Amino acid sequence: MGVLIQLAVIFGMLSLLAVGGGMAVLPEMQQLLARHFGIGHTEFVHVFSLGQLAPGPNMMMVLVFGYQIAGFAGAATVALSFLLPSGVLCLAAGRLWRRIGESPWRRAVQSALEPIAIGLMCSGVYAVGRAAIAGPVAAALALAGVALVLRTRVNPVFIVLGAGLLGAAVMHAGGWT
């Protein structure tokens, strides 16, 4: 029971701090999971990858951590505490906004949050990249990912799955990383 409460507190807090989406909280999540539950870099990256392969919001991968730490109850606790606090806030803010309407301060808050969200996303990419890029093959895969998403219109999931399979085959055949 204590573990479930701890999970609810951690992921509930992350939910409310996720400005600009889930990527923003990745570094903090990685640190908290390592400190409180001993989840290492590699495991974190693997679960992150599972999220990339799943349909719907990638960040639902958080429930995998919940499952690892406390089984089905852990998965449910993490999923709900990651969705509900920000969800309730959004519901309330949406209703308030419909009553107030356009205001110069709303514009200001939105413009102010945009660069912060981008900065946090950069930190999220950096945290995942640093943990995921362990050798030359992985570095080449990451560069291929950047190029494909910027230069082509291919659905990212096909890029991730296709290049991931190819990369795994190369690593397996050559024994590199």
Place this chain on the structure above:
Amino acid sequence: MTTPRVPLRELFLRFLAIGAVSFGGGMIAYQKVLLIDRKKWLTRDEFMAALAISQALPGLNSVNLAILAGDRLRGLPGALAAMLGLVLPGACFLLAAAMLYAQGQDHEVGRLLLGAVAAVASGVLAGVTAALGAEQFRSARSVALITATFVLTSVVKLALLEVLLLMVPLAIYLYRPRP
């Protein structure tokens, strides 16, 4: 304001379909097609306002958007139906994946695949971030805020709450409305 009353069941099933077939950034686009083009449940203006709110607030943007659209159409039950529909397929997939992963962590090929996927995904996300921030990277004021946020988070390693407490008031001050 004569929005037809949308059955909860239909709302849930439509969002369930989006949750099952959309990957990554596609979710916002799918919701736009559903809400504006196919069903005319929201006007373009309503949709853009909801999108702006869902991006400005904490939480997953696609989930926030589904909550706002559901609330607009059917109140609290609508918000719940849309949110659950969107996340359920992925949640089931990930629960199954979690059980497999717990059994096969030392499976050589599986580990290589997850490692390779993470490497590609970090590249893809870097690209997505660059594309999303393209406009931001052109203004000195936002580049300074982006850099400061990144350095405080990744180099100084402040806790996220501390970063936000420092950066949000500063950024709002810089972007304050001027008469």
